[in-house]
Amino acid sequence: MKTRLTLALGLSAALALSLLGPAGASSHREAPLITEDPVADNTDVYAFVSPDRPDSVTLIANWIPFEEPAGGPNFYNFGEDVLYEVHVDNDGDAVEDVSYEWRFTTTILNPDTFLYNTAPITVEDDGGYSDSFNLRQTYTLSVVRDGVRTVLGQDLPVPPNNVGVRSTPDYDALAEAAVVELDGGLVSFAGQRDDPFFVDLGSIFDLGGLRPLNPAHVIPLDAEPGKDAVAGYNTNTVALQVPTSELTAGDDPVIGVWSTTSRRRARVFAGGSGAQPVSSGPFVQVSRLGNPLVNEVVIPLGLKDAFNALQPRQDAGALSQPADDRGVTIPVVQDPELARLIPVLYPTAFPDGAADVPPPPRNDLVSIFLTGVAEVNQPATVTPAEMLRLNTSIPPTAFAEQDRLGLLAGQNDGFPNGRRLIDDVTDIELRAVAGGTPFTPEFNVAPNNALGDGVDFNDRELLPEFPYVPAPFDGYSNTHQGPATTDPSNDGS
Ligand SMILES: [Ca+2]
Ligand SMILES: [Ca+2]
Ligand SMILES: [Ca+2]
Secondary structure, three states: OOOEEEEEOOHHHHHHHHHHHOOOOOOOOOOOOOHOOHHHOOEEEEEOOOOOOOEEEEEEEEEEEEOOOOOOOOOOOOOOOOEEEEEEOOOOOOOOEEEEEEEEOOOOOOOOOOOOOOOOOOOOOOOOOOEEEEEEEEEEEEEEEOEEEEEEEEEEEEEOOOOOOOOOOHHHHHHHHOEEEHHHHHHEEEEEEEEEOOHHHHHHOOOOOOOOHHHHHOOOOOOOOOOOOOOOOEEEEEEEEEEEEOOOOEEEOOEEEEEEEEEEEEEEEEEEEEEEOEEEEEEEEEEOOEEEEHHOOOOOHHHHHHHHOHHHHHHHHHHOOOOOOOOOOOOOHHHHHEEEEEEEEEEEOOOOHHHHHOOOOOOHHHHHHHHHOOOHHHHHHHOOOOOOEEOOOOOOOOHOOOOOHHHOOOOOOOOOOOOOOOOOOHHHHHHHHHHOOOHHHHOOOOOHHHHOOOOOOOOOOOOOOOOOOOOOOOOOOOOOOOOOOOOOOOOOO
């Protein structure tokens, strides 16, 4: 994306002071409540030193899981009544120091048609979209520092969904028109993209199945390659590239990153002709995401909704009890159910049962998920809290050289030091939970350090430059369609 629209914004004119109220993984359908609210459902957060601009950090957060590209006529929009945020803690106290906020506004040019677009959508000479783009969104991007909110950009464009080959024939041009350079060296994008997460959900959530290891499962099946359950689906992305100096404080290069979604406390349905519900009250956090998969597979069902409502500063108190002489511990991380399940599910691969995985307390997992790894991505002083932790002083691996196994492949700029799009967090976390890392050398052997779901890469090539997330699949070419005619012999089995 080389063509960038530069928006000159008078920062002083846009400076707004406000006192803030208390508001303020991969994670698809990770907790019961949030599955009912897809526009607020945060699927993944990424934070990495930009490989092509090493003095900057790229922050990416995705919402709306499993967007079927053909999902018209009402395609996928950000929620107007939703506050989308990415937070940065730069002094290790689990309290945000810098928060970026996205608020979206929807405009319908012609309300008398049901059409999302009335003709092919193109980029006009002035850089804006053609009037055929009927239902469109714009957004305001703000930053909050020390309780002071500054508007960074207003009326920023969101590209259309990738409707199909007739409606959005040059999608890359439409997306490029929504890459905006802002004052202070920031680059911003918000809009539909391919979901860059890759995982075999269909097997993993079918009693912990890993297709390549099927023969060793307690309910054995023939071995198979993995299936990327997210393949062919889109998501809504916000991406922001920020000069690193805007994010760090003092001499400590480590930042903590997580995202939240918030809704107004009350929503009232008026009924009758008042079709639009009215939202009021302060924003309340309904979704939260730092490390991928934590709420899916570490947090037990009884705590999942609560975890989404917690702030990191509350993690230690809410999810822990006073324990060992290290002070605060978080039992669900120190003794995760998954670690105990792995030898039960794969008895022939782990013949000695529980003795084949590290015993609790799992201080190695506390490092990975809660404090950062000493000498890699642990802040100088740290309050244990669940967030991505990124050491911004570790030089990025060249894009073409990135390895999906991140830190486990010796790339210190990869997960769990922050998270790059390439990082195979499923395999890395499976191996980490099984003890297959240098933290626990006696367990850093096969099969512990070779676990994987058989899905190694995203189904679309990542982009070498901002916003790095590939273009969305288009609806016309969608890959989830059924047969053209009903086959009476198809009983669904
Ligand atoms: Ca802080
Ligand atoms: Ca994908
Ligand atoms: Ca994988």
